[in-house]
Amino acid sequence: MTPSDLPLWAAWTIVAVTLVGSVLALTGSIGLVMLKRFYERVHAPTLGATMGMALIVIASVMFWSMSEGRLALRDLLIGVFLTVTTPVTLILLARAAVYRDRAEGDDHIPPE
Amino acid sequence: MTASAVLYWGLGAAQAMLLLSMLLAAWRMMHGPRAQDRVLGLDTLYLNAMLMILVQGMRSGVGVYFEAALIIGMLGFTATVALAKFLMRGEVIE
Numbered sequence: 475m476t477p478s479d480l481p482l483w484a485a486w487t488i489v490a491v492t493l494v495g496s497v498l499a500l501t502g503s504i505g506l507v508m509l510k511r512f513y514e515r516v517h518a519p520t521l522g523a524t525m526g527m528a529l530i531v532i533a534s535v536m537f538w539s540m541s542e543g544r545l546a547l548r549d550l551l552i553g554v555f556l557t558v559t560t561p562v563t564l565i566l567l568a569r570a571a572v573y574r575d576r577a578e579g580d581d582h583i584p585p586e
Numbered sequence: 587m588t589a590s591a592v593l594y595w596g597l598g599a600a601q602a603m604l605l606l607s608m609l610l611a612a613w614r615m616m617h618g619p620r621a622q623d624r625v626l627g628l629d630t631l632y633l634n635a636m637l638m639i640l641v642q643g644m645r646s647g648v649g650v651y652f653e654a655a656l657i658i659g660m661l662g663f664t665a666t667v668a669l670a671k672f673l674m675r676g677e678v679i680e
Contacts, residue, residue, distance in 0.1 A: 485589035489596030492641060496600040496607075499634055503607035506614050506630055512622055515614075519630040522607065522637070530600075530637050534652075537644045549652060552640070552659055556633075559663040563629060566670035571622040573674050 484540050488533045495529030498522055516568050523560045528553055597645040604638045625669045632662035 480488075498521050505518030531553040538546035608631055615627030636658045643651030 480589040480593070482587075482589050482592065485592040485596075488644065489592055489600070492597060492600045492644070493603075496603040496637070496641070499637060500603045500607040500610075503610040503630060503634065506627065507610045512620065512626075515623065516626060519611075519626065519633065522630070523633055527633070527637060530640055534640050534644055538649070541647065549640070552636070552652075552656055555656070555659055555663075559659075563663060563666040563670065566667055567622060567625060567629070567673075570670045570673035571620075574620075574622065 480537075480540055484536070488537050488540075491529050491533040491536070495526045495533065498526035498529065502526065512571055513568070516564060516571075520560065520564065523556060527556050593645060597641050600641050601638055601645070604634050604641065608634045608638065621673055625666060625673065628669070629662065629666045632658060632665070636662070 500522075502519045502521035502523070505521070506515055509515045509518060531549050534549040535547060538549065611627050611630035611634060613627075615624050615631060618624055636655045639651050639655040639658065643649065643655070
């Protein structure tokens with residue numbers, strides 16, 4: 475079964491889920507540009523990293539399962555991996571930012 | 587509309603939005619103002635690039651894009667952790 479043999483309802487469902495996911499990723503990036511301070515900005519990309527990523531991975535699982543005619547769950551690997559790593563990276567980054575701001579005596583840092 | 591046309595145009599629109607969000611992340615990466623903002627921009631940039639490659643895999647129907655997306659996800663995690671460590675300590679491996 476090639477992608478062009480997908481039924482029409484499946485194609486519309488896949489496209490709708492992918493579009494919602496990419497709108498969420500775009501919202502996260504707009505927040506990354508528009509928000510004023512680093513400690514606000516660090517929250518914005520998580521929108522794309524959690525929900526946007528999850529929706530696009532789900533759409534990908536649907537697409538490959540339909541077009542290969544069997545359950546193709548390999549794309550969930552990306553979802554599992556990113557779900558585990560995103561909090562770790564952002565906590566490390568926020569800690570580094572707090573450390574740098576404290577070292578410079580910036581008084582806008584969050585309290586202990 | 588046929589299913590392949592729906593996939594082609596719909597996923598193309600999704601890719602356009604992901605491209606726009608990559609551009610916004612790249613703007614944040616270039617303008618800073620501080621090093622942690624640049625690292626955060628890079629993190630968002632690689633994440634959106636990974637999503638873009640996943641969508642491209644669906645759009646073209648080629649399975650190899652999955653491996654590329656997986657590798658970008660893993661390398662991006664390592665890069666961001668190393669950069670955060672560098673911001674904290676001034677060196678990556680102590």
